[in-house]
Amino acid sequence: MRLTKNNNNKWYLLFFSLLAIGYSMLWYHSWYLPLNFAVIDNTASWFLPAGYRMAAFLFAPRKYWMAIIIGEWTAIRLITIERGEIDLVSELIATTIPAIVYLGCAHLYLRNYKTPSLKTTERSIALLVTCVAAATLTSAILNTSMIYHGELSTITENELFTHKHLQMVMAFAFGDVIGVLLILPSILLVTDFVETYQHRQTQIAYTHFLPLLWIIMVTIAITLAIQSIPLIYIKLLCVTLVIAGTHKFGWHGAVISILIMCIVIVYTSLISTESVSVIENQVYLITIAFTSLILGASITEQSVLNQKLKQQNTQLNQLNQVHQKDALKNQLLAARVVEIQELERKKIATELHDDIGQVLTALRTEVSILKRASSDQNVHRCAEYLRTLCDKIYNATRNLITLLHPRELDDLGLEKALKSKLLTQLLRNANINYQLHIKHALSNLSDDTKIAIYRIVQESFNNIVKHASARNVTVEIAIENDLISLSIQDDGVGFDVNKASIKHNQFGLITMEERALALKGNFQLHSSSEGTQIEIKLPIK
Structure with missing residues (x-):
């Protein structure tokens, strides 16, 4: 464990030393580029070391910040030696204050945003404001110090805090800002380029x-x-x-x-x-640079949002396709269930008609023979009672057969089946007025559609009698644009369709909706205190 710790310390000292030496050399040599430009009055000056300083504090781990400060102190010390001895206080300010100011501004930025970035508008503005604040504060301190100690030949101590002093501060600050704009965004671009293509592993x-x-x-x-x-x-x-x-x-x-x-x-x-003028060019460059970086961040941010939106749309389309497939499967399944249900009902109705009908007919015949064969009044009364029971069983069986499979629908058609006594008897028994309005001929409808309409009307009548307390019921059927519309309306008490418990407790509503969906139709339910209306639209097959 101790050996590993010693090795880590050695590597840390090695990187620390290399960073300090490399940063010092870079800072020292890049300092002369703006110095050479400064002798030309109309040049747009820049100060590249400011860019290196800000980039170093933003990208380097905090444990290496001291290496950056030492490297910059070494470079500035070498430069001051070459230029001649200066006041000790001025030298201390020149070698320490800029690094401390930039370090503090970088720390504040990293505390809020963790890493430097120009990908979003907010982070871009924050980064640019941080750079301007660091450059302005550094320029104000250095210029004031140099003027106070007489290190500038173009301005005297008496001109401190004058327009000329302010102009000098602005020129130095703008130079720092331009240096940052040249170095820091370029480093961000290179790092983003490397990270992106390493992550994608593409050519x-x-x-x-x-x-x-x-x-x-x-x-x-x-x-x-x-x-x-x-x-x-x-x-x-x-x-x-x-x-x-x-x-x-x-x-x-x-x-x-x-x-x-x-x-x-x-x-x-x-x-x-x-x-x-120098300041004119500097202001031009900074204005264009700031505007383009913020605009570029906004465009990039919008592009990222568009890509996310496209991905979400793609996912939604995929989910929609899956949902459509599931809906189609459920629709086919519902249609198959309804079809099997109707076949079973028809089969049961046929068996009841054939088997029980034959038995009842034979029983009635035997009762008639028994009545004619005996003159006993008791036998006659029993025979008559048996005949009455046979008639009741026959009528009950006939009604049951009609409920299972309405023969009127096969024999008379949909319109007459909807007017039949067997269908409307329930309403008449409850003293409910019934009106049927059919606007078009219904002879061309498929058997499945006819059965669905009949069953829906039949089930709705049951619900109205049980729950609505209605006095009037109106059924309207119309054909329009290859769709047959069915409307069933009553003037009952109504109910709250938004309460799931109401809908689930009324199994008939679910059955009606399933029949409509099985035929690729549309089912709508409206209810209020003035009554309930069911609207169904079915495609004409």
Whole structure:
């Protein structure tokens, strides 16, 4: 265990040292690039070390932050040695304050968002505000210190907190911001590119490079003809390039376009004879960069949401297809159940008619013979009683046969079956008025449709008598657009159709709905205190 801990400490010290040395060398050499540009009055200056500083604190683990501070202190110390001795307090401020300020701003950002990112609008704005705050605070402290200690030849101590002092602070802060805009988004782009393609484990298609190649070709063309193009047109072309790249590729396109724009503007400023102030170019670059990064983040965020929406739509479509298949299976199953049910009812009705009917006929014949063969009055009374019982059994059996399978439907048709005494007797016994309105001929309907309509009407009459306390019932049947519509309405007390318990307790409603769905129809139930209405639409087969 102790050996493992020692090895870990050795690796930590090795990485710590390498990070400090590498960061110090990078910071030291990149410091001279803006220094060389600063001698030209109309250049758009940038300060690349600010970008390295912010990126280092955002990406490096906290245990290596001290290595970054040591590396920056070493680089600044070497630079101050080359430039000559400066005041001790000023040197302390220059070597420690910028790193501490950037560290604090990076810590606040990481505490809220964990990792740097330009993929969402919120995180992009937060990251840019963090960079501006760090750059502005650092610039204000350093400029005030340098002016106070007389290290700037262009401004004296008496000009502290004047317009000239503010302009100097703005120039330094804008330089830091541009440096951050050049370095930090580029690092985010590279890391996102590597992580994405490692995760997907796919090869990059050549079509991915075509838009980038087009942007590079436009940039080269602008650069070759840059001396003959006024600076204002160069800026307009750069804005167009940034907008096109951002619109097409989101924040990726914004980062690449900003990098190209900065290079073109700085190169143009170096060779141009036009007089343009440093702050003017800086404000132009920062404004375009901020706008494009936020717009790119918004476009990327919208693109991600669109992809998620497409995935959800695909899943919903798949679930819908499964649901449709299940619904079709259930529909076919319901149709088969209804078909088997009707066949069984017809079979039972036929057996009752043939078997019990024959027995009752034979019994009635035997009773008549017995009555004629005897003159005994007691025998006559018994024979008459048996005959009455036979008639009651016959009528009961006939009614049962009709309930199982209405022969009127086969013999007379649907319209007359709906007017038959056997169907309407239940309503008459309950003193309920019955009206039937048929607007079209029903002779062309299939047997399944006729049976379904008859059964639904029959079941609804049973429900009305049992539960509705109605005085009037109206049945309307019409054919329209290859659909037959059936409406059954009463003026009873009604009930709450939203209560599942009511519906499940009334098995007849479920049976009616299943019959409608079995024929690929539609079942609707409406009920209030003024009555109940059932509306059914069935396709005409």
